[in-house]
Amino acid sequence: MASRSCLTIILAAGEGTRMKSSMSKVLHEIAGLPLVGHVAKAVLGTGGETDLAVVVGRGAADVQKAVGKISDTARFYEQTERLGTAHAVLAAREALTETHDDVLVVFGDTPLIEETSLRAARHKLAEGADIVVMGFRPENPTGYGRLIEQGGKLVAIVEEKDATEEQRKITFCNGGLMALSGKHALKLISAVKNDNSKGEYYLTDVVKLAHAQSLNVIAIDVPVENVIGINNRAELAEAEALWQARKRRDVMFSGVTLIAPETVFFAHDTLIEADVLIEPNVFFGPKVTIESGAVIHAFSHIEGAHIGANTSVGPFARLRPGSKLAEKAKVGNFCEVKNADIGAGAKVNHLSYIGDATVGADTNIGAGVITCNYDGYNKFKTTIGSNAFVGSNSALIAPLTIGNGVYVASGSVITDEVPENALALGRARQVNKEGRAEILREKYKAIKASKNK
Numbered sequence: 001m002a003s004r005s006c007l008t009i010i011l012a013a014g015e016g017t018r019m020k021s022s023m024s025k026v027l028h029e030i031a032g033l034p035l036v037g038h039v040a041k042a043v044l045g046t047g048g049e050t051d052l053a054v055v056v057g058r059g060a061a062d063v064q065k066a067v068g069k070i071s072d073t074a075r076f077y078e079q080t081e082r083l084g085t086a087h088a089v090l091a092a093r094e095a096l097t098e099t100h101d102d103v104l105v106v107f108g109d110t111p112l113i114e115e116t117s118l119r120a121a122r123h124k125l126a127e128g129a130d131i132v133v134m135g136f137r138p139e140n141p142t143g144y145g146r147l148i149e150q151g152g153k154l155v156a157i158v159e160e161k162d163a164t165e166e167q168r169k170i171t172f173c174n175g176g177l178m179a180l181s182g183k184h185a186l187k188l189i190s191a192v193k194n195d196n197s198k199g200e201y202y203l204t205d206v207v208k209l210a211h212a213q214s215l216n217v218i219a220i221d222v223p224v225e226n227v228i229g230i231n232n233r234a235e236l237a238e239a240e241a242l243w244q245a246r247k248r249r250d251v252m253f254s255g256v257t258l259i260a261p262e263t264v265f266f267a268h269d270t271l272i273e274a275d276v277l278i279e280p281n282v283f284f285g286p287k288v289t290i291e292s293g294a295v296i297h298a299f300s301h302i303e304g305a306h307i308g309a310n311t312s313v314g315p316f317a318r319l320r321p322g323s324k325l326a327e328k329a330k331v332g333n334f335c336e337v338k339n340a341d342i343g344a345g346a347k348v349n350h351l352s353y354i355g356d357a358t359v360g361a362d363t364n365i366g367a368g369v370i371t372c373n374y375d376g377y378n379k380f381k382t383t384i385g386s387n388a389f390v391g392s393n394s395a396l397i398a399p400l401t402i403g404n405g406v407y408v409a410s411g412s413v414i415t416d417e418v419p420e421n422a423l424a425l426g427r428a429r430q431v432n433k434e435g436r437a438e439i440l441r442e443k444y445k446a447i448k449a450s451k452n453k
C-alpha cells in the first residue's frame, strides 16, 4: 500500500453554530490539540505518504495555522458558500486533477478517527474497490445517512431527510468518511446534483452514480467512536472523555501504573516511559515527557516539562513550561517550578517558587525559598551550584549566582553573588534583651486594664 499514492481531503468548512463559539468548530481542542489536528495526525499516521488538502471556511487563517503545525506541506482551499459535502470536496478540485491512486475524504470534526480504519479503507481500494464508505452502527441512527446494500455491494446512501419509512429502519449508517479510487473520484463528484430535500450537493450521491456505472462500491464497518462528529460542547466533552479513556488504556498497557486512571488527564503528546507511577488527580498539559521510575504524586499539574528517571513530583506540585528535572530530583508539595533545571538528586521539597533558574546536582532548597526573578518589567536568572544548601524562607534576588557547596542561612535575602563554599547571611542579627519580656507583659496588661474601665 505504501507504493500507492494518496490524496486526503479534510473538510473543515463547517460553521459549527451549535458550538456557540467565536472560533471555527474544528479549532476546539481535545487533549490540548484542535479537532482538525487530531484528524490530520491520524491521516498522516496511516503509513505511506499522503498529500493533504484542507477545505476551509470561517477562521481559515487559524485553521491553516493549526494544520501547519502538523504538516508543512498541506494545501488549503476555501469553500466560500456552503452548498454541501460534494461541493466542499470540489473546492480542492486542483488537487483532485492530479493523479492519485487513492482519494480519502474525511471530516475535520471527527477527531477520534483511527489510523487502522483509514488503513482498512485504503486496503480495500488496493484490493480493487472503487469506493469504500466507512459505515458504523450507532445506537440511535436518527440523523445519519443510511447505507443501502444489495448482495454485499453498496448501491446508495440515503440521507435521513430523503429516506422512506422502510429505509429509516436500517441501522447501518454512513460515518461520513469515504475512500475513492483516484481514477474515478473527480468525475463522480463533479456529476453530483443538488436534487434533494436540502438542495445540497451530497458527496454521498457518488455511491448511486458509481453503482449505475457498475463500479465496485462497498461499505466497511468501523468502531462507532471513530466517526463521532462534534457539533456542540457537550459532544466535545464526550469525545474528550473517550480520547482520555483510550490514552489511559494505551499508557497502562505500555507499563505505566495509574492508581485511579479516570482521574488522570493527558495531553495529545504526553510521553511516558514504562515503570512510571501516577497517583490520582494529575493533569498534564502539552509537551510533557517522563522517564522510567518517576513517581507523580496526587494533585499535580504539569505542562511543558521533562521529568527524569526516578524522580519524585508532588503531591500538589506545579511544573510549568521549561521545567527539567534530572534523575532522582525531587519537587515536593506546594512547589512551583518554571523554566528551570533541577539537577540530579536536587531537592525542592516544600512551598518554593523556582523560576528562570538552574539548581545544581544534590543541592537542597529549603522550605519556602523563592527566586525573585521579576521586577515587574524584566525577568532575571538565578544560578545555584551543586551540593549547596539554601536555608528555609530565603529570597534569592535575581540576577544571582550562588556557587557550589554554598550554605545560605535561613531567612536570608540574597542580592549578591555567593562564592563557592561560602556561608551567606543576609538577615538582621538577633539581639536578646534579658528580662524584657516580663516588662512588656506588665505594660500591655496595664493598657488593656485602662481600656476596660
Ligand code: UD1
Binding pocket: 011, 012, 013, 014, 015, 055, 079, 081, 082, 083, 084, 085, 087, 088, 107, 108, 109, 143, 144, 145, 146, 157, 159, 173, 174, 175, 176, 201, 202, 203, 204, 229
Ligand atoms: C453527513 C453525511 C451523512 C452521514 C453524516 C455522518 C453527507 C451528505 N451526509 O451528514 O450521510 O451519516 O455526515 O456524520 O455527506 N461541510 C463543508 N461544506 C459544506 C457542507 C459540509 O465543509 O458545504 C463539512 C462540514 O463542516 C462537516 C462535514 O462536511 O465537517 C459533514 O457535513 P454535515 O453538514 O455535518 O453533514 P451531515 O448532515 O452530518
Ligand code: CA
Binding pocket: 229
Ligand atoms: Ca455532521
